[in-house]
Amino acid sequence: MTVHKPASASTMCHHGALRHSIAAVAARTQEDTMRRQSRRHFLGSSAAVGGVGLLAACAPGSDSGASDGGGSGPAASDVETDPAAMGEITLKVWDQEVRGAQNDAIESLVDAFEKAYPNITVDRVKQSFDDLQQQSGLALSGNDVPDVLQVNNARGDMGEFVKAGQLTDLTGYAEAYGWEDRFPTSVLSKARYSADGVTFGEGPLWGLPQTGEVCGIYYSAKKLKALGAKPPTTWDEVYALVEAAQEAGELPIKLGNLEQWPALHLFGPLQADFVTAETIVPLAMGNAGADWTSEENLAALTRLADWASSGALGDSPNGLAYDTAWAEYTEGSGVLLIGGSWLGPDMGAVMGEDLRFMAPPAGVDGTIATTGGTGLPFAIPAKAANADAAAAYIDHLTSDTAMELIAEAGGMPVLRTAELAPASGVNKDIYEAFDAVSNDGELLPYLDYATPTFADTAGAALQQVIGGESEPAAAAEELQTDYGDFTAEG
Amino acid sequence: MSKSPPSAVVRSRLTPYLFILPAFLVYAAFSLYPLIRAAQFSLYDWAGFGPSTFVGLANYADLAGDEAFRAALGNALVLIAFYALLPLVIGLVLAAIFRRGQVRGMGFFRSVIFLPQVIALVVVAVAWRNIYAPNGPLNELLRAVGLDGLARGWLGDPGAALPAVGFIGTWLEMGLVMLLLLAGMSRIPDDLFEAARLDGAGPVREFFAITLPSVRGEIVVALVLTIIAALKTFDLIYMTTSGGPGNATTVPSYEVYDRAFQLREVGSASAVAIVLTVLVFAINVLVTRIGERSR
Numbered sequence: 001m002t003v004h005k006p007a008s009a010s011t012m013c014h015h016g017a018l019r020h021s022i023a024a025v026a027a028r029t030q031e032d033t034m035r036r037q038s039r040r041h042f043l044g045s046s047a048a049v050g051g052v053g054l055l056a057a058c059a060p061g062s063d064s065g066a067s068d069g070g071g072s073g074p075a076a077s078d079v080e081t082d083p084a085a086m087g088e089i090t091l092k093v094w095d096q097e098v099r100g101a102q103n104d105a106i107e108s109l110v111d112a113f114e115k116a117y118p119n120i121t122v123d124r125v126k127q128s129f130d131d132l133q134q135q136s137g138l139a140l141s142g143n144d145v146p147d148v149l150q151v152n153n154a155r156g157d158m159g160e161f162v163k164a165g166q167l168t169d170l171t172g173y174a175e176a177y178g179w180e181d182r183f184p185t186s187v188l189s190k191a192r193y194s195a196d197g198v199t200f201g202e203g204p205l206w207g208l209p210q211t212g213e214v215c216g217i218y219y220s221a222k223k224l225k226a227l228g229a230k231p232p233t234t235w236d237e238v239y240a241l242v243e244a245a246q247e248a249g250e251l252p253i254k255l256g257n258l259e260q261w262p263a264l265h266l267f268g269p270l271q272a273d274f275v276t277a278e279t280i281v282p283l284a285m286g287n288a289g290a291d292w293t294s295e296e297n298l299a300a301l302t303r304l305a306d307w308a309s310s311g312a313l314g315d316s317p318n319g320l321a322y323d324t325a326w327a328e329y330t331e332g333s334g335v336l337l338i339g340g341s342w343l344g345p346d347m348g349a350v351m352g353e354d355l356r357f358m359a360p361p362a363g364v365d366g367t368i369a370t371t372g373g374t375g376l377p378f379a380i381p382a383k384a385a386n387a388d389a390a391a392a393y394i395d396h397l398t399s400d401t402a403m404e405l406i407a408e409a410g411g412m413p414v415l416r417t418a419e420l421a422p423a424s425g426v427n428k429d430i431y432e433a434f435d436a437v438s439n440d441g442e443l444l445p446y447l448d449y450a451t452p453t454f455a456d457t458a459g460a461a462l463q464q465v466i467g468g469e470s471e472p473a474a475a476a477e478e479l480q481t482d483y484g485d486f487t488a489e490g
Numbered sequence: 491m492s493k494s495p496p497s498a499v500v501r502s503r504l505t506p507y508l509f510i511l512p513a514f515l516v517y518a519a520f521s522l523y524p525l526i527r528a529a530q531f532s533l534y535d536w537a538g539f540g541p542s543t544f545v546g547l548a549n550y551a552d553l554a555g556d557e558a559f560r561a562a563l564g565n566a567l568v569l570i571a572f573y574a575l576l577p578l579v580i581g582l583v584l585a586a587i588f589r590r591g592q593v594r595g596m597g598f599f600r601s602v603i604f605l606p607q608v609i610a611l612v613v614v615a616v617a618w619r620n621i622y623a624p625n626g627p628l629n630e631l632l633r634a635v636g637l638d639g640l641a642r643g644w645l646g647d648p649g650a651a652l653p654a655v656g657f658i659g660t661w662l663e664m665g666l667v668m669l670l671l672l673a674g675m676s677r678i679p680d681d682l683f684e685a686a687r688l689d690g691a692g693p694v695r696e697f698f699a700i701t702l703p704s705v706r707g708e709i710v711v712a713l714v715l716t717i718i719a720a721l722k723t724f725d726l727i728y729m730t731t732s733g734g735p736g737n738a739t740t741v742p743s744y745e746v747y748d749r750a751f752q753l754r755e756v757g758s759a760s761a762v763a764i765v766l767t768v769l770v771f772a773i774n775v776l777v778t779r780i781g782e783r784s785r
Contacts, residue, residue, distance in 0.1 A: 059541075060534055137539040141539035156752070156753065160537055164539060258734070259734075315643065316624040316642055317646070318643055318647070318735050319623065319643015320643055321623065324623055328625070453753050456752065460734065460735075460737065469648055469735070469736065
C-alpha cells in the first residue's frame, strides 16, 4: 500500500484546490489561474483517455479536513447567545422532519424564532432521511455548507464527519446554554464522539436531538384478556405469554423482516434479558472491550432462533415487509409486536384503546434497558457561516416550549415526556415508557451504530438466524468479526 | 444548373470531426468523464468526502476474496437466465403464435404482454412484493388449490428469493422480446410460408425452417438488450429484497449502491462498477460476435 499525500496535488487538481482555497484575498486571482489550469487539465485528460498514471495524480476528495480529525468549536466565553445582536442573517437549515407531526412542530418553531428575531431569516430545506443521509457527506465537503444540519448518530455518518473534522464541537455552546443540565446524560452520550472519531459515547458533543424514540412491546389489550394474561412484568412472563398465545392458536409476535433491519428492533430489547447494559453499550457503539461470542450473547441469539423455529414469529417473517407487518397487526394478526415508538400514532389510529405499549421488563442487570435513543441530532458544520446563530436556533428547537409544541403536534419530545404525556391513548404509554427508560433505566444504542458496516452485517446475520439458515454460534462469529475488525483498527 | 466545386472547408479532412464535436463533447462530459473518474476513484480508499488514500489496485484485489461480490456476480449470471433466456423462449413462442394464428382480440393480448415495459419499475416492484407476501395472492392461490406445502414467504426464503425476483424479470422482458421478434417475423414474405405449406410442412417445421432463421438479427438485439438489463438490474432488487435474505439476491449494481452510499466505501464501489462495466461490455461483444458469425 502506497500512501499518497494529496496535498502535493492541490495545484494540479482543480477539485481539491477549489475546496482548499476559501481563504481570503488571494482567492480571486487564484481562481483565474485555476480556471486556466482546469481547462488545460481537461484537454490533457481527454487526450490521454485511460492515462491512469496522470489521473492518479489527482486525489479525490478534499485535503482540507485534517485526517487526525476533530473540528474545533468556540469556548463558552466566546459564544454570542443573543441572536438579536447578530445582525442580518439568513440561516440555512437542513433537516429530515418531513412527516406530519414533526414537520408541523418545526414549522411553528421556525415561525416563532423568526418573529422573536426579525434580523434572522430561516431558510429551511427538508428531505427524507435517506436523501439527507446521502447528501450530507457531499454537502459537508463543499464550501457552501448549511448552518444547521441533522446528522445520523451512527459511526458511518456522524463518526466519519467528526473524523474528517467537518462538524463543530458544541462543548462551548452546551456550557453557554446549559444543555448538559437540560438533557439526561444517556441522551447526550448518543451524540458524543472523541475528537478523532474513535470513541463513541464519550468526548465532545457534536449534536443535539429534539425528539425521542424507544423500542418496546406493543400489545393488544383485548387479546391479552382473551388469553387470560396480564401485561408481563418480567421477561419470563413474556416467554410464558408467547407460549400461551401459541397454544391458543394465535400468532405470538408479529415481525416483518424483509428489509433486514427490523429484526434489530426486536433483538435489541431481547438482548437486555441476557446481556448487561454495560456490555451492550460498547458492542453497539463500536468501542473496544466486549465480545459478541460471549455465552450471554449466544443465549440471546439462541432465544431469537428458538422463537423463530417454533413459529412464534410467524411462518415467514423474512418474507414479510415491515410496513405490511404492522398494518396486518392492526387488523388483528399477532398478540405482541416488538418495535419502535414511531409506529404508535399510526397503529393507534386504527386500533384505538386496544393498542397498548410498554417498555420491556427489567433486564438481566435489574434495570429497564432497551434499544432507543433520540431523533437525529442537529449539528453545526465546521464551515458554517453563522455558527452562533445556528446554536441559538438549536437551543430554540430544544427549549421547553419546543417540547410542548412537539407533544401537541403528536410527536414525542426528548425531554419532559412524563409531564407532557397525553391523557390517554398509546402515546401516553409511549411517553411514560420513554421517560422511565431515559431517566431511570438505560437507553441502549441501536446496534447498527457500532461500525460503518454493522447495519449490513447484523441485518444479514439476524435474518439468517431467523430463517434458520445459520446457527446462533455462527451468527455470533460473524458479528464478532465485523465488530472485532473495527475495534482493532482503533 | 452549373455545379461549383466544393469549398475548401467542405473538402477539409477535419470537417467531419467538426460535425461530431458537439455530440462528442456532450458524450465526453456525461459519459466518458464520469467513467474515467470512476476508474480513478477505484484506485483510492475514500469515504466520499474528506481525505483519500491512494491504494493502487488493492480495491480490485479485495474484490477477489469478497464473498458479497462473488455472490453478486453469481446471482447476476442466474438472472441472465431469467431476464434473457427465458423471455427469449417465451417471446419466440408467443410471437410465432401471434404471427400465425387468427386469435380474436390479438391486439389486446399483445398489449397486455407488453404492458410491464410501460410501467415504472418501482411500481412493478411494489406490486410483486405484495403478490409474494406470506399472506399475498400467490400464497392464497396455492392454499386454495391445496398446495399448502408450496406456500412460503417467497422473498424471504433463501432458495426461492432469487428465482422469485428473476421471474419478475422474465415477466418484464418477455413483452419486449415478443414485440421485437414479431416485428422481425412480419417482414418474412407470406409466399415463403405458403410454399412450405404446399410442401407439406406443419407449424413446427415451418417455425424451425423459416421463422427462426429469419429473425436471427432480432434475436441478437433482444439478447443484447435483455442481458444488459439483467446485469445492471438494480431497482427491482432494491425495492423487493435489498439483496437479502443474507446475500441471496444481491447483484453487482446493488453492491455499487450499497458500498458507495451505505457503507461509504467509494473506492470499492467504483471498483465494482468498473468490473461490472467491463463484464457487460464483454458479454455483449461475445453475443454480437456469435450472432453475426452464424448469420
